[in-house]
Amino acid sequence: MNKPLENRPQSSRPVIDAGGDDARREFLRNFLAGTATATVLMVFGPGVAALAQGGSDSAPAGASGKAAPKHQFAYVINVNNCIGCGNCVRACKRENQVPSAVFRTWVERYVVTGEGMYVESPNGALEGFSQVNAGIREKATKSFTVPKMCNHCENPPCVQVCPVGATFKTKEGFVLVDPEHCLGCAYCVQACPYGARFINPVTHKSDKCTWCYHRVKNGKLPACVTVCPNKARLFGDLNDPESEVTQIFKDEAWMVLKPGMHTDPTCFYVGMPREVV
Amino acid sequence: MELPGDALLNYVFPNNVHVAWSVMIVIYPYITGLIAGAFVVSGLSHVFKVKEFEPIANFALIAAFCFGLFAATPLLVHLGQPQRALEIYFTPHLTSAMSIFGYVYSGYLLLLMIEIWLIYREYFVRKAGEDTGVMKLIWTVLTLGVTTYHPDSAKLDRKLAVILAGIGIPWAFILHGYVGFVFGSVKAIAWWATPLQPVIFLLSAIVSGMAIVLVMYSFIKWRRGERLDQPMVKKFSAFLWGIFILDVTMELLEVAFAAYEKGWHWSQIKPLLLGPLFETYVIGQLLVLSVVPFVILGYVVLSGVKGRLMLILANVAASFLLLQVLFMRFNVVVGGQLISKSERGFVEFHWEPFSKEGPLTAIVLFSAPFVAYYIISRFIPILGHDDDSSVAR
Numbered sequence: 001m002n003k004p005l006e007n008r009p010q011s012s013r014p015v016i017d018a019g020g021d022d023a024r025r026e027f028l029r030n031f032l033a034g035t036a037t038a039t040v041l042m043v044f045g046p047g048v049a050a051l052a053q054g055g056s057d058s059a060p061a062g063a064s065g066k067a068a069p070k071h072q073f074a075y076v077i078n079v080n081n082c083i084g085c086g087n088c089v090r091a092c093k094r095e096n097q098v099p100s101a102v103f104r105t106w107v108e109r110y111v112v113t114g115e116g117m118y119v120e121s122p123n124g125a126l127e128g129f130s131q132v133n134a135g136i137r138e139k140a141t142k143s144f145t146v147p148k149m150c151n152h153c154e155n156p157p158c159v160q161v162c163p164v165g166a167t168f169k170t171k172e173g174f175v176l177v178d179p180e181h182c183l184g185c186a187y188c189v190q191a192c193p194y195g196a197r198f199i200n201p202v203t204h205k206s207d208k209c210t211w212c213y214h215r216v217k218n219g220k221l222p223a224c225v226t227v228c229p230n231k232a233r234l235f236g237d238l239n240d241p242e243s244e245v246t247q248i249f250k251d252e253a254w255m256v257l258k259p260g261m262h263t264d265p266t267c268f269y270v271g272m273p274r275e276v277v
Numbered sequence: 278m279e280l281p282g283d284a285l286l287n288y289v290f291p292n293n294v295h296v297a298w299s300v301m302i303v304i305y306p307y308i309t310g311l312i313a314g315a316f317v318v319s320g321l322s323h324v325f326k327v328k329e330f331e332p333i334a335n336f337a338l339i340a341a342f343c344f345g346l347f348a349a350t351p352l353l354v355h356l357g358q359p360q361r362a363l364e365i366y367f368t369p370h371l372t373s374a375m376s377i378f379g380y381v382y383s384g385y386l387l388l389l390m391i392e393i394w395l396i397y398r399e400y401f402v403r404k405a406g407e408d409t410g411v412m413k414l415i416w417t418v419l420t421l422g423v424t425t426y427h428p429d430s431a432k433l434d435r436k437l438a439v440i441l442a443g444i445g446i447p448w449a450f451i452l453h454g455y456v457g458f459v460f461g462s463v464k465a466i467a468w469w470a471t472p473l474q475p476v477i478f479l480l481s482a483i484v485s486g487m488a489i490v491l492v493m494y495s496f497i498k499w500r501r502g503e504r505l506d507q508p509m510v511k512k513f514s515a516f517l518w519g520i521f522i523l524d525v526t527m528e529l530l531e532v533a534f535a536a537y538e539k540g541w542h543w544s545q546i547k548p549l550l551l552g553p554l555f556e557t558y559v560i561g562q563l564l565v566l567s568v569v570p571f572v573i574l575g576y577v578v579l580s581g582v583k584g585r586l587m588l589i590l591a592n593v594a595a596s597f598l599l600l601q602v603l604f605m606r607f608n609v610v611v612g613g614q615l616i617s618k619s620e621r622g623f624v625e626f627h628w629e630p631f632s633k634e635g636p637l638t639a640i641v642l643f644s645a646p647f648v649a650y651y652i653i654s655r656f657i658p659i660l661g662h663d664d665d666s667s668v669a670r
Contacts, residue, residue: 101291101294103291103292106291108288113285116283116285117282117284117286117621118284118285119286119288119619120286120288148290157463160372161373161374161375162373163365163369163373163376164368164370165368165370166370181368182357183356183361183364183365184356184357185355186297186298186355187459189297190298190463190465190466192465192618193465193618194290194618195291195292195293195617195619196292197292198292203357204358260541261464261465277619277621
């Protein structure tokens with residue numbers, strides 16, 4: 001039987017180990033390795049960096065010789081269940097004090113017609129959606145709503161391009177921004193194929209969904225998951241065979257956004273129509 | 278306006294409403310390019326012994342230095358946390374294409390300073406001996422304590438300067454090819470993501486750097502009421518024409534390749550070029566600012582035109598090329614971001630003239646190198662002053 005993460009016993013609450021500062025401590029060693037090394041790293045990416053350092057946060061235990069992380073979190077969005085109410089967007093705004101006009105999560109409405117596609121997300125669907133106008137409604141062949149957010153990729157381009165390592169991926173799968181080191185250069189905003197990142201107009205630093213890291217580390221679910229009335233948003237630990245997200249992979253066909261970008265998202269979509277970008 | 282992705286409504290992701298890299302990031306590669314291009318002019322004289330460029334070699338070097346002084350300032354203005362700018366030196370994240378910018382840029386500036394010092398060292402030594410008071414102190418500091426000068430020193434200085442110029446040319450290429458790499462390696466933005474981007478940035482850098490050297494040289498000579506070096510301008514025009522042809526070839530190749538391939542890139546780029554970038558790219562960058570200087574320079578190089586007309590034509594073409602490269606920077610930097618990652622709409626760009634990163638700031642920052650040049654030229658002979666016999670060439 002599936003058990004929501006919140007109902008699990010206290011002892012099994014996740015303990016988060018953010019490994020982002022490791023990269024910063026490696027600076028002196030990396031710097032001494034010289035420009036040639038830098039070029040190799042730039043071109044061949046973190047995989048080579050990991051090999052050079054004898055392992056990686058995300059490498060399988062067998063490859064690096066290190067133990068696999070205790071938790072491996074994933075997020076599942078079931079498009080079939082989304083009703084476009086905008087509860088998740090409002091909860092995220094409140095929970096994370098997200099300023100107006102920028103969004104850690106948003107919901108899109110697709111209306112497919114024979115002539116083309118109407119896609120919209122008025123104010124990120126903060127107030128949900130108003131009725132589609134009659135003209136479009138008559139032509140519509142199908143309509144659905146799709147929640148969007150940071151995909152917490154396994155191979156995150158935002159982490160690769162951050163010039164000072166202020167954004168990083170933890171062993172448990174969170175892609176986070178260290179506000180103490182972010183320069184606000186916005187290179188990560190450019191590199192993200194999903195439009196999930198923005199420069200916070202209040203802090204002038206890069207900002208994005210954290211899967212409510214502060215809640216999860218205290219054994220709670222992300223705010224958006226908690227408020228979803230129809231289980232369109234699920235979050236859990238792939239290492240836990242009982243978690244809802246693990247169960248999904250047994251039965252359902254899943255997809256990720258923009259697979260051609262090869263970012264390997266850990267935000268999985270169930271029932272996603274092909275029109276979704 | 279044709280929209281990508283079968284869209285009937287312009288849809289941009291909610292976080293894509295604003296262009297994150299705007300005018301500051303347009304003039305950053307522009308100024309950086311001017312350094313690389315101007316340095317190539319001095320390198321052609323110092324290393325490749327193009328004798329026609331000898332009279333302007335030091336001038337081009339000082340111009341490169343002046344642009345170099347301010348190349349990073351647009352980045353500083355752009356940063357959300359400018360007080361952390363130096364962290365790029367102290368904690369570089371080496372998988373980032375941007376992380377070694379600080380080292381590449383600073384190393385290049387240092388190289389420029391050493392080369393300039395070697396060339397002007399004899400002049401500093403002489404002035405330290407001649408002047409009195411504060412100026413004597415300044416000149417003595419500039420000699421770095423080496424206040425004697427022998428013929429052997431001159432020989433060694435020249436040799437070292439040539440070696441530095443030899444290192445500086447590939448370094449200039451790396452500096453600007455690298456700027457292109459910062460853009461070309463972003464796979465999420467179709468208009469940026471091409472391996473040709475570093476080559477295009479480099480060639481356009483040389484074009485703009487050469488063009489600014491020619492325009493500055495002509496302006497200074499005109500202001501002084503001196504004659505312009507016609508054989509030099511003619512030769513200069515030939516180099517400029519040739520490199521510009523290479524530059525435009527690469528720019529067109531990028532688009533032609535995407536158009537012929539008809540893949541994902543073209544599905545995004547075609548509506549961009551025919552829509553939001555039609556005026557600035559198709560009409561501006563290509564039809565006006567490329568065709569006109571190409572024809573004019575072709576005429577200057579291939580015909581027997583000379584005298585005042587030749588000088589005017591060469592400068593008109595160079596001015597067009599300066600604008601061509603500025604438009605190219607805008608079309609790449611801003612243009613790429615106009616394609617929303619929703620792949621179903623275009624972002625609207627707002628100029629915001631008085632904002633922190635707006636055109637007014639850009640004008641101020643872009644003026645700074647010229648002010649720096651003016652100040653430096655008050656103290657050292659750069660372009661054919663009477664007392665420049667102690668300046669190496």
